[in-house]
Amino acid sequence: MQKLMSTTFTENLKYRSVLRSSGYLGLSRFFAYSFVVLSVMLMCNSSLAQQAQPAQQAEQPFQPGQSSQSIQSHSSVRPGSRTQPNKSLSVGAPAIYLMGEVHDNPAIHEARFERLKQDLSAGWRPALIMEQFDRERQTDLTQAWQTCPDAACVIKHAGGDGWNWSLYEPIIQLALQFRLPLIAGNVSRQDASKIMRGGYEAVFDTAAQQQLGLQRLWPETMTTQQIQSILDGHCGVLPETMAMPMVQAQRARDAMMADLIVQYAQQGVVLIAGNGHVQRDVGVYRWLPTDLLPNVTVMGFVEAGGIDFQAYDEVIVLPVFERPDPCIAFMKMMRQSKPVAKPTKG
Numbered sequence: 043m044q045k046l047m048s049t050t051f052t053e054n055l056k057y058r059s060v061l062r063s064s065g066y067l068g069l070s071r072f073f074a075y076s077f078v079v080l081s082v083m084l085m086c087n088s089s090l091a092q093q094a095q096p097a098q099q100a101e102q103p104f105q106p107g108q109s110s111q112s113i114q115s116h117s118s119v120r121p122g123s124r125t126q127p128n129k130s131l132s133v134g135a136p137a138i139y140l141m142g143e144v145h146d147n148p149a150i151h152e153a154r155f156e157r158l159k160q161d162l163s164a165g166w167r168p169a170l171i172m173e174q175f176d177r178e179r180q181t182d183l184t185q186a187w188q189t190c191p192d193a194a195c196v197i198k199h200a201g202g203d204g205w206n207w208s209l210y211e212p213i214i215q216l217a218l219q220f221r222l223p224l225i226a227g228n229v230s231r232q233d234a235s236k237i238m239r240g241g242y243e244a245v246f247d248t249a250a251q252q253q254l255g256l257q258r259l260w261p262e263t264m265t266t267q268q269i270q271s272i273l274d275g276h277c278g279v280l281p282e283t284m285a286m287p288m289v290q291a292q293r294a295r296d297a298m299m300a301d302l303i304v305q306y307a308q309q310g311v312v313l314i315a316g317n318g319h320v321q322r323d324v325g326v327y328r329w330l331p332t333d334l335l336p337n338v339t340v341m342g343f344v345e346a347g348g349i350d351f352q353a354y355d356e357v358i359v360l361p362v363f364e365r366p367d368p369c370i371a372f373m374k375m376m377r378q379s380k381p382v383a384k385p386t387k388g
Contacts, residue, residue, distance in 0.1 A: 136168070136310035138303060138338045140326060142317035142354075147363040150343040151209045157341075157358070158213065158312060162220045168310035170217045171302050173295070173319060174205050175226035187217070187224045196224070204231070213314060227302055227313065229295045237294055238287035245294070254297040255329060268292065268324055277369040279376050295319065300329035307334055317342050321353035 141158065144150050175183055183200040190196045193214035197207045217224045229237075229245070236244040242256045251257055269285040272292075296319060303311045303326070319325045322340050330338065342354035345362045 135337045136308060137166070138307060138310065138334060139168070139312045140320035140338060140340045141312060141314055142320040142340075142342045142344070143314070144343065144345055144360075144363065145316060146206060146209075146365060147345060147360060148209060149360040149363065150345070150358075151212070153358055153360055154314075154341075154343050155212045155216070159216060162216060162222075166310060167220060167222060168312045169223040169225055169306035170213075171225040171227040171299060171306070171311060171313045172210070172214075173228045173299070173313075173315035174207075174210055175200060175224075176202055176228045176230040177226045177298065178230060180226045183224055183226050190218070193218065200226070202230075210314075222312075223306065223309070225302055225306070227299045227315070229291070229298050234291040234294070237291045238284075242290065242294060254294075254301055256294065256297055264324055264328075265289065271318075271324075277372055279373055292318075296326045297329050299326045303330060304334070307337075317344060321350075322355075323353055 139158075141154055143154060179200045179202065183196070186196040186199040190199065193211040196214050196218070197211065201207055214224070216222065233245045242251050246254065246256065265286075268289045269282075272285040272288045273280055273282065299313055299315065299319065303313060313320065313326060315326070320327070320340055321342065322328075327335070327338065327340055339356060340354045341356045341358065342349070343358045343360065346359050347362065349357060349359065351357055
């Protein structure tokens, strides 16, 4: 979760409507996630009332690792500039890129595409893990990767609601062109909702929780930061009791992506996710084993203005994308979700 611009947006009401947990969601992603929040709130209110292997060669069909399947079952900166050079490709071990995004900013998608294409053209063939595909769709995604002629076909057969898929077509096309294993990295909204209501055990069995490290203890400062990020990112109107369940859902997503990175680390990995998932202080980076960290480059593709440079190894700055204020609609939904008191008989 980010403190600034592409994930927190506390400085401006226009950006505070954005969920810090996954970067700027864009309107479609924002509303889709908001409905999850509201549905969980209504269910909680109702309850209270009642109580009063690693990838194969890229040219061959690939299958995700067995562990993933078992889990499934139960300075001054000018626009476009980078602040640090590429470090990962210079070391002996395969590189791992955590490449962030502001979900609805076309310029950011284009800049990230060009950066990745440059390294792929130089001969790099990593696995491509994408937040945009739900883990339950891996079989569909694998089949689409094997048979589809273009990205639009992949999206049709394995994509889901809530994303502006036209922004992701170019990078999916790269996976097809260079035969990069394409991996579904997201914990779905349905499972996130279950986690918010019932904890990790509502989705993951004990073995899966242990594999993902979901029971580890985190510093109180990190939890406080994540909770405040959730509150700030929901226009200041989200009940505080909802924040920690949302943090748990966020952590489940980060842990899942980190586990997939470990599985494909020997090939090299690119993670495509919101800036809030990739940043060093609270994102996927914190879930990775320490022996992989020297090979990791964290790239923040962010909008200009108020950037936390410490959260990334590289910062690529693009102009702010003009967007409506989702806070207005979100607060309207919040008001509509509150039960209306029935008039008493006189």
